[in-house]
Amino acid sequence: MEKQQLSKDPYNIVITGVGGQGNVMASRLLGNMLVRKGCQVTIGETFGASQRGGSVMSHLRVSAGSVWSPQIPKGRADIIAALEPVEALRVLMRYGNPEVMVLTNTRPLYPVAVIGGELDYPSPEEIGTTIRELSAHAWFIAATDEAIKLGNPILGNIVMIGAIAGTGELPISREDFREAFLNSMPATKLDVNLRAFDLGVEKVKQAGGLKPVPAPPK
Amino acid sequence: MMSKLIAQKEGVEYLLMGNEAISRGALEAGVSVACGYPGTPSSEIIESLCRVAKEGNLYVEWSANEKVSMEVAAAASFAGMRSLCTMKQNGVHVASDFLLHLAASGIRGGMILVFCEDPGALSSVNEVESRYFAPMIEIPLLEPANFQEAKDMTRWAFELSEEIKNIVMVRSVTRLSHGSGNVIFGKLPNTKRQAEFRCDGPILDPDTGLVFSAPVVYKHQLQQEKIKRAEEIFERSPFNTYEGPEKPGVLLITSSICYLYCREAISLLGVEDRVGVLKFGATWPLPPSFLKRHLSLTDKILMVEEVRPFLEERVKILAAGMAPEMGIKTFYGKETGHFPSVGELNPDLVVSALGKIMGINSYVGMPADYEKKAQALASTKTPQRDLTFCPGCPHRASFWLIHNALQMDGRRGFVCGDIGCYSMAILSPAGGFGVMKTLHSMGSGTGIAGGFGKFGQFGMEQPVLTVCGDSTFYHAVIPALINAVHHRANMILIVLDNGGTAMTGFQSHPGLTVNAMGEEAPAVDIARICEAIGVKVEIRDPFDLEETRETINRLLEDEEGVRVLILRQICGLSPEKKAAKRYEVRIDEALCLGENCGCNRLCTRIFRCPGINWDRQKKKARIDEVICAGCGVCSSICPAGAIKREEAA
């Protein structure tokens, strides 16, 4: 495995969402894909109580050669992938900066206080403009809705991994996803997951990806 | 699919979770027996070992509680094998009585205690520091600082343990246990030890005599000699490292994950040539010569650790003794207010403390104008996300019923809480409806309720209830229940039996028919235990709302002694339930009364299952089919019959 050149070192990714959306699985899959490519990866994660409807966040630090802290310093995210729109805003407030890229699943999950009526949830338009204001690039992806079409809403997290790959920011390919997936998941589920991954890549490209996605090796 | 944890190849590199790295370290050390009690953030160590138990020829168990787990592991050590026990921070306190006697009796095969702490209490109701047990009980303490070390130090801890013939503590923290990083694998041993307990030799012989803490003073003396030996070993330990310039302006002394925060802070400030990091992996007993060598490098020392000033205090004590030769040093840390002594640290906190000492204020984490803009735009659009019971969770229904029954009873009854998912009930919006009023440690709900239940003679008229989960019942409720029964306390114990240790991810417990390794096991029945203790037990389904509510009210009216009600319904997240929705649930908008008199949004305003949303435009409730677990309970609470449920296909 040759050492990877990254556009920044460490390259900082935040995957955020709500407990139960498959945040942890997404960050580990992505981490495994990157380790396959010879990167040093550190993932910072907290799970447990927050799985019960709370906000969750995984920090991925990707480096050519060193181990970084499992917590990204304030204002230092390079990509934020949000499985839930308001969580993108929450993460931007602490880790955002003018250069950050944001990928947002558009399907809201309402906090109990919103369901109860004490708090308001912003409209999709408000979320959209705010994220655009606070980022250099923003993509909005109906990941859960696409996942439902594929038969299981949980696949939204894989659509989002595809979307991250689709930006071309990281040295990862479809093949890396395949391998990483098979390393931890049953092969029977590969097909539908690959489709979810492809969909994510597709969506970002349709919306004008940044750079061409590395082609899978022949 | 074979777990990568038992990959034979040496030198391969994998992304491992800290807890998995610890497991691999134990496997590389040739561990035979691993036990623990589930508790975030420690659970994945035993879980991942369970998965390789067969191939690895291990014995792995989820024990009934932490103390028992340590005892089982100790037996393995007495039989000459290597053993591991794991728990979360407060688990050490549960096990401590045994631990202190074990430390005095000494061990045979290498034995380590891995305890995973939760600075900042991300998933706990305490952030207690158990490092203090090391000096208190006089056993060595190791603190890995990254994922590779998590593996390597675990492995080495066994060697150390055998070398000094005593148990060794290994401390992890949430960010390490639940974080992941690259780990290069070492060799797996291909032989396992034979189990034999040698006990026919001279009574004081450490290898063949009695395993016992007496004669106390003699054994205590021995124990302190072991610590002296550990200290000597730590002087040369590769896990205690210094990196940085020869004459740093400031020396950071740190341990555990804070080491990575220190490195990050140095890099962010760009002060690699002026700041050194002294990292302790072998933290107690602190090696004095090693320490002195590095203290001598500089005059300014910043102590960086979580949560309390454990190292700080010990380093200062040693430094005081060295002062005549070494001179007086200036220490910064928690005692000077450079760091808080509560909560967890992060790179930014280290940047600011270090910047303050060095007079650097040029570091910008987030550009000020961006921060202002982000605050202005986003802070009003990020509604707080409180924890809540999951959709389909039986606890929501149980607390709904307990709440209603207590309201109807009308004597201001209350619930003493206990530890588990249902602890969330103490936060009213989460679905506990405000009935839970105390919350402490495992099993203490029953103990406290047993106390309240005796205060009739002092005029107490409020009915007293307590709840506990099935796993908690075996862990620590039984003695408290026996106590309450024997003393005729007037109380009701409601066992929220959801068929597993849900909070930490469905580990097995003695009530199940399968053990940690997936083997068939005799289930120990809670109802029969209660009956044997002499308590009347009733069993209900919390999803049968009316019948169960009536039962609770009836039990409240029986004012005699201890009553037990088991509310049995499988956890919504359990593997078997998650797969399938029992009901397809939908809202008939024509019937939904919404905000009108007659309903006023009972489902979304009060019941608050996250599966139901309130459509503010239409002014109707709406089921979010992605989130709804299909339990169908909401259809029984809807006053208008607007929530329709049909058996799912």
Place this chain on the structure above:
Amino acid sequence: MEDGGMGQRELQREVIDTHLCTGCGACVGLCPYQTSYHDRIILLHPCDIKVGRCYMFCPRTPTNLETMRKSLCEEKDLTPEIGAVKGFYLTRATDEQIRKDAQHGGSVTTLMTLALREGIIDTAIIAEGKENFLHRGVAVNDPAEVKKRGKSKFIVSPTVAEFNRAAKGEAKKIGVVATPCQVLALAKMRLKPVPVDEGNIDKLKLVIGLFCGWALSWRGFMELLRKKTGLDAVVGMDIPPRRHTLEVYTKDGTIEFSMEEVNSCIREACHYCFDTTAEFADISVGSARLPGRWEETRIWNQVIVRTQRGDDLVQLARAGGLLEFREAPGEALDELKKSAMEKKRTALKSIAARSGSSPDLLYLDRFDPVVRMLQG
């Protein structure tokens, strides 16, 4: 009433917390927020609706009695003491079995059975005695079921809650047997103060009111009873007129409780009650006040007919020979009026004591003509 709220919060503050609640059940069964347990009304969860039916229907929230008298009765029939009087009779059931299973003359049971049989109503809501004196309202369709549920229940039954429930269902024509507070609640509903479900109240086709001096609180009475007898032994009770005692009939004979003993178990709300004769019913029925021994006279009822539909039903019973009539002694009506007035006077006193100021009459209006008459 803060910022004009007339909802659950005010109900709690003005009625429940002040112990004015009669337990009638008018606020129960309309929504999921109130329920009744034993003889108490329970607020299960908070409701923040500004104007709620619970508050509007409750007989202990402010009520304009004068409007009610004028809209529900014929003005010519009105008396200040006992409301509208179209006719005043002494009656009893001709059916001996009914009499045996009834509290007094069985007139109520007879009239209710008849209304069902004639299709004047299809559903009768009556009180059912339950074990431990925990009564409740039940809806029945079969006249035979009415006969099984005679006799007075001296601990409140949340009967109006059962009306609320039945009105939401299949029933089209409902008749209710109710105590004065319950009758008042039903009357308030009939005025339709809130525009929700108004179709349901139109199903109310007949209200038979019971005279009522007071009812008992469950907890207090249970304690009193336990001191003197086993709960299982009780077969019935009564409050004989003029005697100032409570009689409890047991398998082993009658136990008498003095008013002193009973007073402590009277439901507090009853001290604030302004109505003895269920003034807004179609027909009101109580025990007869006749010269002679109580044991003999108790098998007769006094009946006040107040409305046309009440009169039609009583005449139907007379024509069918189901009720036997007897000449009422001249002084009977006056005596009734006097005792009704006495209850009103005491109520005003108790209310003023509760509110702490004599012009503040809580749910009553100090400008109401009857109130002014009493206050002189």
